[in-house]
Amino acid sequence: MDAMPAEPLSRSRIVAAAIDLIEREGADAVSMRAIAAALGVGVMSLYNHVPSKAALLDAVAEAVLSQIEFTDDPDAEWTERVRMQALAFRQIAHHYPRCTMVVVSRQLRSTAGLLPVERALDTLRGAGFGGEEAVRILRMFIAYIVGSLLREVGVTPTFAPAHGSDVNLGDVDPLLFPQVSELSPVLGDCDHDAEFAYGLELLIQATAVRLAR
Amino acid sequence: MDAMPAEPLSRSRIVAAAIDLIEREGADAVSMRAIAAALGVGVMSLYNHVPSKAALLDAVAEAVLSQIEFTDDPDAEWTERVRMQALAFRQIAHHYPRCTMVVVSRQLRSTAGLLPVERALDTLRGAGFGGEEAVRILRMFIAYIVGSLLREVGVTPTFAPAHGSDVNLGDVDPLLFPQVSELSPVLGDCDHDAEFAYGLELLIQATAVRLAR
DNA sequence: AGCGTGTCACGTACGGTGTACGTGCGTCAA
DNA sequence: TTGACGCACGTACACCGTACGTGACACGCT
Numbered sequence: 297m298d299a300m301p302a303e304p305l306s307r308s309r310i311v312a313a314a315i316d317l318i319e320r321e322g323a324d325a326v327s328m329r330a331i332a333a334a335l336g337v338g339v340m341s342l343y344n345h346v347p348s349k350a351a352l353l354d355a356v357a358e359a360v361l362s363q364i365e366f367t368d369d370p371d372a373e374w375t376e377r378v379r380m381q382a383l384a385f386r387q388i389a390h391h392y393p394r395c396t397m398v399v400v401s402r403q404l405r406s407t408a409g410l411l412p413v414e415r416a417l418d419t420l421r422g423a424g425f426g427g428e429e430a431v432r433i434l435r436m437f438i439a440y441i442v443g444s445l446l447r448e449v450g451v452t453p454t455f456a457p458a459h460g461s462d463v464n465l466g467d468v469d470p471l472l473f474p475q476v477s478e479l480s481p482v483l484g485d486c487d488h489d490a491e492f493a494y495g496l497e498l499l500i501q502a503t504a505v506r507l508a509r
Numbered sequence: 510m511d512a513m514p515a516e517p518l519s520r521s522r523i524v525a526a527a528i529d530l531i532e533r534e535g536a537d538a539v540s541m542r543a544i545a546a547a548l549g550v551g552v553m554s555l556y557n558h559v560p561s562k563a564a565l566l567d568a569v570a571e572a573v574l575s576q577i578e579f580t581d582d583p584d585a586e587w588t589e590r591v592r593m594q595a596l597a598f599r600q601i602a603h604h605y606p607r608c609t610m611v612v613v614s615r616q617l618r619s620t621a622g623l624l625p626v627e628r629a630l631d632t633l634r635g636a637g638f639g640g641e642e643a644v645r646i647l648r649m650f651i652a653y654i655v656g657s658l659l660r661e662v663g664v665t666p667t668f669a670p671a672h673g674s675d676v677n678l679g680d681v682d683p684l685l686f687p688q689v690s691e692l693s694p695v696l697g698d699c700d701h702d703a704e705f706a707y708g709l710e711l712l713i714q715a716t717a718v719r720l721a722r
Numbered sequence: 723a724g725c726g727t728g729t730c731a732c733g734t735a736c737g738g739t740g741t742a743c744g745t746g747c748g749t750c751a752a
Numbered sequence: 753t754t755g756a757c758g759c760a761c762g763t764a765c766a767c768c769g770t771a772c773g774t775g776a777c778a779c780g781c782t
Contacts, residue, residue, distance in 0.1 A: 305731080327768065338732045340770080345730095349769065401614065403663035410681065410689055413696075417688035431695045435660070436708035440649070443656030447648070450616035468623065475630035476623055482644045483626075495649035502715030518760080540739065551761040553741080558759095562740065 305337055307345040311355045318356070318394050326353075357399040358408035364388050366415060374423035375500050381416055382441055382496055389445045396449045400442055424507055433503055440499060448488045518550055520558040524568045531569070531607050539566075570612040571621040573605050579628060587636035588713050594629055595654055595709055602658045609662045613655055637720055646716055653712060661701045 303309070313334045318326055328349055332339040346352045364384050368377060389396040413434065420430035470477035516522070526547045531539055541562060545552040559565045577597050581590060602609040626647065633643035683690040 328770080329768075340733075340772095341731045343770070397614070400659065401610070410686055414686045414689050417692060421688065427692045428695050431692055432704060432707050435699075435704055436653070436711065439656030439660060439708060440653045441656065442659055443652030443654065446613065446655055446659070447652060473623055473627045475634065476627050479630060479640045479644055482641050486648070491645060491648055494645050495652060498649065498715050498719065499712075501718070502711050505714070505718070506711065541741080542739080553743095553762075554760045556741070 305335065305341060305345065309335065310342055310345055310352065311359050314352055314356050315359065315392065315395060318398065319392060322394055323398055353398055354402060356395065357402055360388060360392050360395050360399050362408045364412055368415060374419055375504060377419045378500055379496065381419065382437060385412065385441055386445065386492060393449060396445050400446060437499060440495060444492050444495065518548065518554060518558065522548065523555055523558055523565065524572050527565055527569050528572065528605065528608060531611065532605060535607055536611055566611055567615060569608060570615055573601060573608050573612050575621045577601050577625055581628060587632055588717060590632045591713055592709065595650060598625065598654050599658065599705060606662060609658050613659060650712060653708060657705050657708065
């Protein structure tokens with residue numbers, strides 16, 4: 297009976313199952329019992345490899361973050377390199393949309409998020425920024441990217457692609473909110489890609505101006 | 510006995526108690542039972558005024574957001590008005606630090622967040638931007654602000670004022686992460702006010718450049 | 723071969739959570 | 753007076769994270 301060798305249940309297998317479950321059923325559906333069931337093991341077996349659920353979610357964030365793929369071209373203009381890095385960061389959020397909230401919601405003091413930081417700082421300093429300003433600029437970019445991702449997943453917790461707000465903007469009192477009322481069609485839909493690119497270009501240009509001074 | 514008239518337990522009292530509890534004990538400590546206990550009522554009484562915990566947290570977000578105080582000077586330069594609005598938005602996050610995560614974590618399709626939007630759009634269009642671009646710029650500012658707030662509360666879940674990362678950056682391999690290693694003192698501490706202001710000014714200037722074209 | 727010793731899967735159990743449901747008490751309209 | 757309705761409340765259930773104990777198995781040593 298039970299021919300399955302049932303490979304040894306490692307930490308990485310647990311993390312993978314957790315990511316899978318989050319992506320399939322949403323972050324709220326994540327429970328130790330559910331993960332254990334998905335792996336076909338008992339609940340408490342998980343605790344031989346993961347100290348707690350919080351640590352597991354940290355590991356999930358770390359795993360997702362470490363999958364960022366940088367195709368960094370050292371010969372390219374620094375503006376182009378910054379653009380690519382920002383887009384790469386955002387891309388993983390599209391590959392794991394339901395996990396994005398998990399990643400963003402917990403501060404990660406691991407070394408997983410360090411490689412992107414290293415690359416970004418290197419690019420900025422190579423462009424001619426001093427260390428302190430490079431850090432400031434990096435923080436600004438991260439804030440913008442994270443904020444954008446949060447809007448994208450916030451608007452779509454069930455990940456219906458767009459249109460979300462619909463009803464809400466239609467019945468706004470035009471006297472109280474004339475601008476909102478007039479612009480409701482524009483506010484109503486949101487091409488995330490275009491929106492993100494717009495802000496990104498603006499940030500890059502602003503950064504370039506800073507460099508010229 | 511029981512002299513207390515025990516005023517009638519309205520929805521707003523429940524929300525206020527929830528905010529109070531979040532601010533005192535943290536967002537994790539929020540439970541229906543704890544809120545009920547803080548109000549001196551039974552747990553199920555809450556459900557006569559609030560359909561669910563999720564709805565309660567939405568109401569919390571709405572309440573916090575509606576407390577933004579705008580001192581909008583119509584005679585001021587539009588850049589100054591944008592600055593004031595951004596700072597006002599951020600200020601409530603400092604008044605309710607523990608609630609910030611709650612506000613940011615849930616998309617609000619209520620009219621509470623509409624007044625700031627109306628003001629901002631009015632300012633931008635008054636400056637000369639077209640409707641579509643005003644929306645784009647607004648979204649960019651919101652992304653930056655939200656991202657910044659998330660970093661500020663993320664670094665301080667227990668709200669210890671600063672210094673947080675300490676150990677983590679000290680023992681980074683200088684060969685693997687030369688930039689991070691060299692800049693670790695800069696990365697280690699973060700003057701949130703200054704950092705936010707830096708990015709904000711950069712965004713405003715970039716926006717002004719966009720307008721000039 | 724016998725025997726600690728360690729690793730690890732697992733069951734049980736406890737205190738917590740959100741909330742469905744029923745019950746009883748107040749205050750009004752008829 | 754009586755019915756209806758609003759609302760505070762207790763009980764109960766399913767589910768959660770996880771502390772603890774137990775037993776199967778693999779190993780190095782004598």
